[in-house]
Amino acid sequence: GDSVTQMEGPVTLSEEAFLTINCTYTATGYPSLFWYVQYPGEGLQLLLKATKADDKGSNKGFEATYRKETTSFHLEKGSVQVSDSAVYFCALSVSSGSARQLTFGSGTQLTVLP
């Protein structure tokens, strides 16, 4: 079945450090890939997405590139801020059909220290 494996947390960085959160996936067909973020006390929200191989999603300084050859969608940011402290979820969707096909990873807790 479809699955998403994320880098285990928690991750603690100093402000302005470089961030990478690894995400790999297993899927039948051609998935779309997503990163969701959950800030403290808030619901999950879509951060960025990519729908086909070699696409790069970007938002709020975060980027992730859909790598079909390595089945990966690693999240990166060049200079993190304290306000980036949150839980990050990698997810995939094989089609635009059933919600069951939106499969999430276990989440990675990021803490950025001033």
Added chain:
Amino acid sequence: GAGVSQSPSNKVTEKGKDVELRCDPISGHTALYWYRQSLGQGLEFLIYFQGNSAPDKSGLPSDRFSAERTGGSVSTLTIQRTQQEDSAVYLCASSSPLSSAGELFFGEGSRLTVL
């Protein structure tokens, strides 16, 4: 409201009691989802409603779990005879036909603790 609203935000109950969790989706969103988030786990799909179609209940973990959506809007997730393993955060999400694929709008969740 502007976002997905869930209530209660926290619920503590005793083993064996029934609980109801409510979700009010974004106005105009035809799709509604329930997920469960256990400590250290990813989001586990429970059930999906789309318009007037029959719901996809394939993620419900047992027959103690049920959900309904009245009038195509508010949804209630009911857990009967709660067990300690039901303790988790229950997340509701909605989406619009106009949303891009995979874009769900989540509520803040209802944290259930079964003693």
